[in-house]
Amino acid sequence: MLRSEGEHVLPEALTAVAAMAGTAVVQAAGTDAWNTFRERLGRMLGRGGEQAESGELARLDRTAAEIASADPAEADSVRTYQAGVWRTRVELLLESLDESQREAFAAELRAAVEDIAGNDSAQQVWNGGVTMNGLATDQSRMYQLGQGTMNISES
Known part of the structure; x- marks a missing residue:
């Protein structure tokens, strides 16, 4: 990317942090x-x-x-686009800070x-529907865990 004279150019380590974010x-x-x-x-980011x-x-x-609302066929491209948006937002903020603020923010x-x-819960993303079935008989109890909308009915 070409920068005008006087514009900050982030060191590679800081652009990597922005990409990670x-x-x-x-x-x-x-x-x-x-x-x-x-x-x-x-x-x-609100500083x-x-x-x-x-x-x-x-x-x-x-x-x-x-x-969350991305069509499954376009989900990867939406995710890639959004990662780029946030990388750019973080890079712009880093460029606006002085060196000591930049290092503290990056850390x-x-x-x-x-x-x-x-965090293991951040490693798994659920897309689409999930159906769970279970059968409890006599005096037994059953517990199922899920996220989102759950419909529970007795048969």
Whole structure:
């Protein structure tokens, strides 16, 4: 990418952190880890401004909704696009910071991404429908765990 004179060019390590953040947004969306990661990233990107944080949270919510509603045939391309969007947002923020702020933000961002990477609930994304059937007889009980809308009926 060509930069005009005086414009900051991020070191490769920081562009890698921005790319990791974009990927983490896409991987966390729709998982149990989403709310925690969403709030943490929104707070970080908002940089202490309540209105800015609210805007970032709304953007994150739109991203999660777009990923969740993507046609299965286009899901990979939607996820790739959204990862790029968030990479760019993080790069722009990093470019706006001075060197010490940049390093502190990058360290905090790495920690947030590592927390998501270490969270098993962020590694599994469910798309489409899942049908679970079970049969309990006599005095037995059965418990099933799922996410989303569940319909339970007696036969």
